[in-house]
Amino acid sequence: MAETPPRALTIGGSDSGGAAGIEADLRAMTACGVHGCVAMTAVTVQNSLGVSGVHLVPPETVAAQVRAVVTDIGVGAAKTGMLATAGIITAVAEVIDEVGIGRETTPFVLDPVAASMYGEPLLADDAMEAIRTLLFPRAALATPNLDEIRLLAGVTVTDRDTARKAADALHDLGARWALVKGGHLHGSPEVVDLLSDGTDTWEFTGPRIDTPHVHGAGDALASATCAGLARGLAMPDAVAYAERYIRRAVAASYPLGAGTGPVSPLWAIAEWDSVPREH
Numbered sequence: 001m002a003e004t005p006p007r008a009l010t011i012g013g014s015d016s017g018g019a020a021g022i023e024a025d026l027r028a029m030t031a032c033g034v035h036g037c038v039a040m041t042a043v044t045v046q047n048s049l050g051v052s053g054v055h056l057v058p059p060e061t062v063a064a065q066v067r068a069v070v071t072d073i074g075v076g077a078a079k080t081g082m083l084a085t086a087g088i089i090t091a092v093a094e095v096i097d098e099v100g101i102g103r104e105t106t107p108f109v110l111d112p113v114a115a116s117m118y119g120e121p122l123l124a125d126d127a128m129e130a131i132r133t134l135l136f137p138r139a140a141l142a143t144p145n146l147d148e149i150r151l152l153a154g155v156t157v158t159d160r161d162t163a164r165k166a167a168d169a170l171h172d173l174g175a176r177w178a179l180v181k182g183g184h185l186h187g188s189p190e191v192v193d194l195l196s197d198g199t200d201t202w203e204f205t206g207p208r209i210d211t212p213h214v215h216g217a218g219d220a221l222a223s224a225t226c227a228g229l230a231r232g233l234a235m236p237d238a239v240a241y242a243e244r245y246i247r248r249a250v251a252a253s254y255p256l257g258a259g260t261g262p263v264s265p266l267w268a269i270a271e272w273d274s275v276p277r278e279h
Contacts, residue, residue, distance in 0.1 A: 006232075012042075013042035029227045031224075059087045086124070102138045108138060110142045114147075144181075153172075192204070
């Protein structure tokens with residue numbers, strides 16, 4: 001019998017196309033050696049072209065999933081993705097306090113999912129405010145994309161100086177650590193992600209990979225960081241671990257359907273070509 005691996009929990013929405021959401025979270029967690037558990041917040045009707053429908057899970061059911069997982073299986077870290085409404089956000093804030101998930105206990109990664117990959121807002125104003133007031137103060141790490149930083153913190157990131165201002169603004173909202181991601185900042189041959197604890201900063205730099213297929217990249221980065229935390233890494237080391245993972249995943253991305261394809265964890269799987277096949 002194998003030893004039980006570290007466990008992590010993702011609280012978010014399902015992507016029927018399998019590229020983002022909890023599907024991307026579970027793929028990343030598995031590739032990073034962690035057993036992923038789920039509290040589903042929404043079922044989306046989604047493919048490579050976009051989202052055409054959303055069915056929300058009742059807030060009390062979201063909270064019950066979190067409670068069921070943590071009180072029996074236990075988790076070393078957790079993350080949130082699509083939370084959709086102020087009611088779900090409130091339920092999540094209450095239940096993570098109840099079960100001991102938060103910045104002072106089991107680390108919690110906040111991936112706000114407040115803007116699409118194209119920059120459109122995904123949350124109503126009351127839900128945005130609930131994220132600011134209820135989840136940021138509980139988060140060990142916040143990982144918004146640049147459009148989410150603009151919507152949530154009012155800072156437009158254009159360079160390293162404004163990235164530092166954005167990190168400060170995220171700290172002002174209550175997050176202990178902030179990761180300002182430069183993937184959406186085009187015009188540079190490299191991508192610079194900035195991690196800050198409010199005093200010190202760490203920069204993670206890599207070449208910009210020429211691919212349009214980056215669906216689920218934010219989910220995967222947050223999930224890989226969550227996996228690193230579940231494995232006991234300190235925050236800078238967990239983020240460095242996730243940065244290495246996501247660069248490989250973007251490089252291995254593939255087309256899917258008629259739209260945007262996903263970043264891929266398949267590079268982390270044992271060499272498929274060496275596996276004997278039956279004919």
